[in-house]
Amino acid sequence: MAAPFTRVYRPLWRIITTTTLNKGVRNVSSTRQQWSAQNVKTAGVASPWALHGAVCLQRLPVVSQDRSPIEDEFMELMHQMELERSLLSDHELRLLEDAARMSRKQEEESDEEEEDYRDKDIFTAQDLEDIWEQKLKQYQPAQRSQGVDEKGVSSSERCLAESLILLVKKDVGSQKLWLLPQIQWQTGETLRQTAERALASLPVGADLKATFLGNAPCGFYKYKYPKDIQKEGSVGAKVFFFKALLSGHKHLPLEKNSFAWVKKDELQDFLKPEYLKQVRRFIMAL
Amino acid sequence: MAGIVCRTASRIISSQVSCSSSVVAVRHSHWFTSMLSLKTSSPLRAEPKKKKKVDPRREIMMKERLKKKLKRLEKVAPELIPIEDFITPAKCLDETRIRDAPKHSFEESERRALLLKEWSRYKYSQHQTEMDTINEALEAQRQALDELKLESEELYKAAVSPDTDIFPFQHEGPSYTPPVTNYEAPEGKYNDITRVYTQ
Numbered sequence: 001m002a003a004p005f006t007r008v009y010r011p012l013w014r015i016i017t018t019t020t021l022n023k024g025v026r027n028v029s030s031t032r033q034q035w036s037a038q039n040v041k042t043a044g045v046a047s048p049w050a051l052h053g054a055v056c057l058q059r060l061p062v063v064s065q066d067r068s069p070i071e072d073e074f075m076e077l078m079h080q081m082e083l084e085r086s087l088l089s090d091h092e093l094r095l096l097e098d099a100a101r102m103s104r105k106q107e108e109e110s111d112e113e114e115e116d117y118r119d120k121d122i123f124t125a126q127d128l129e130d131i132w133e134q135k136l137k138q139y140q141p142a143q144r145s146q147g148v149d150e151k152g153v154s155s156s157e158r159c160l161a162e163s164l165i166l167l168v169k170k171d172v173g174s175q176k177l178w179l180l181p182q183i184q185w186q187t188g189e190t191l192r193q194t195a196e197r198a199l200a201s202l203p204v205g206a207d208l209k210a211t212f213l214g215n216a217p218c219g220f221y222k223y224k225y226p227k228d229i230q231k232e233g234s235v236g237a238k239v240f241f242f243k244a245l246l247s248g249h250k251h252l253p254l255e256k257n258s259f260a261w262v263k264k265d266e267l268q269d270f271l272k273p274e275y276l277k278q279v280r281r282f283i284m285a286l
Numbered sequence: 287m288a289g290i291v292c293r294t295a296s297r298i299i300s301s302q303v304s305c306s307s308s309v310v311a312v313r314h315s316h317w318f319t320s321m322l323s324l325k326t327s328s329p330l331r332a333e334p335k336k337k338k339k340v341d342p343r344r345e346i347m348m349k350e351r352l353k354k355k356l357k358r359l360e361k362v363a364p365e366l367i368p369i370e371d372f373i374t375p376a377k378c379l380d381e382t383r384i385r386d387a388p389k390h391s392f393e394e395s396e397r398r399a400l401l402l403k404e405w406s407r408y409k410y411s412q413h414q415t416e417m418d419t420i421n422e423a424l425e426a427q428r429q430a431l432d433e434l435k436l437e438s439e440e441l442y443k444a445a446v447s448p449d450t451d452i453f454p455f456q457h458e459g460p461s462y463t464p465p466v467t468n469y470e471a472p473e474g475k476y477n478d479i480t481r482v483y484t485q
Contacts (some may be wrong), residue, residue, distance in 0.1 A: 046440070060457065062465075063460050064460045064461065071400060072394045074405045077401055088382075088383040088384075093382070143463070143467045190444040211452070211455070214449045215445050215447055216430075216446060218423065219348055219426040219430050220429070241430070245457065249485070281426035282422075286419060
């Protein structure tokens with residue numbers, strides 16, 4: 001029973017310091033009695049907030065970001081400076097020797113056949129470079145960017161250079177809202193297990209392999225139910241978000257209208273402003 | 287008993303011999319009573335062989351000496367393994383490899399200096415945004431934990447307890463081009479020429 005009292009004490013102290021400087025002592029004591037009475041009642045029953053666990057599933061970037069103009073310039077400058085300050089490598093020395101030998105041959109036109117029969121002079125350094133270029137051309141890498149939104153919002157292959165968050169369309173009360181996948185907490189499990197259940201309970205949940213980052217929630221959102229649904233003992237709900245990284249999936253296409261993989265900038269098109277405000281805090285898009 | 291028999295036998299034989307021939311067997315050692323007599327050395331007298339006790343002791347002593355020598359050798363501090371990165375290879379000190387120092391125009395050096403300053407400003411602002419984002423995320427987590435504590439102590443404790451399954455954590459970082467589906471890398475061969483030192 002000491003616990004509820006300590007819980008009351010902190011906000012009570014704030015109230016006392018901020019508002020009761022002008023009020024009389026009698027008032028303060030009466031408010032204190034009211035507070036403790038209230039809290040004892042609610043502690044006995046249950047907290048009025050329903051708990052939900054939600055998962056913020058992130059697909060990390062697959063491809064490196066494009067360089068900004070200043071980064072490009074600086075990269076060029078660094079390459080130049082490094083080249084100027086370096087020593088000549090073996091390959092470059094060989095190139096210079098070959099060039100010198102060629103010019104000597106052309107000027108003198110002497111018979112230097114003995115040199116040609118040494119093993120290393122079958123290929124000049126320039127020839128080696130050409131051979132290597134040819135080999136490189138034989139390999140066709142995949143394309144970096146697939147154009148502007150060729151894939152729909154529900155594919156996880158879009159925007160490979162940025163991290164994407166999974167959103168789900170859900171019925172909340174009477175409306176259909178875009179949310180991070182969430183589910184109600186059941187007694188006997190930790191909130192992290194609730195979040196894992198939330199991910200598994202999605203229709204494609206079995207395909208999405210996720211690594212949860214730690215037991216602690218990364219953010220929370222609290223909302224009150226509209227007046228008509230508010231009963232005694234349930235004022236609203238608190239949603240605790242857990243971060244997870246997508247580790248592997250089978251690239252199955254998701255339903256367009258109920259799933260979306262969204263960048264941080266696009267979140268505002270999907271989420272409600274209050275919800276967005278809380279969610280943006282822990283989504284890092286660097 | 288056998289000794290008495292041997293002695294009497296030898297006396298008889300020696301007396302006989304001394305009578306018959308002028309050549310007398312000379313005794314070179316008191317162990318050999320007569321050259322012509324039976325060789326009655328200590329093994330034949332059935333005395334227990336004294337060497338049996340001495341030899342194992344000697345062998346044990348020799349083994350101990352060897353072990354002590356080995357220990358002394360091992361106690362010597364082992365040679366330090368050289369760190370190859372700290373030794374400048376002789377190739378780098380070769381004079382033929384020095385490039386000609388390029389001469390830049392005034393504009394070029396100005397451009398470089400200005401670009402470096404611009405870059406430091408850019409990096410500073412990037413660092414600030416990173417720090418702000420991280421602090422924001424940490425603040426959000428702290429507030430979430432506070433709210434959870436208000437809700438229930440049990441859940442708070444479970445949230446704050448360390449997660450043992452996450453490490454070792456592995457993730458492939460971003461590459462320049464995305465991975466090609468069903469790509470078969472060509473088989474390659476390489477000779478590993480790293481030097482392995484043993485102490």
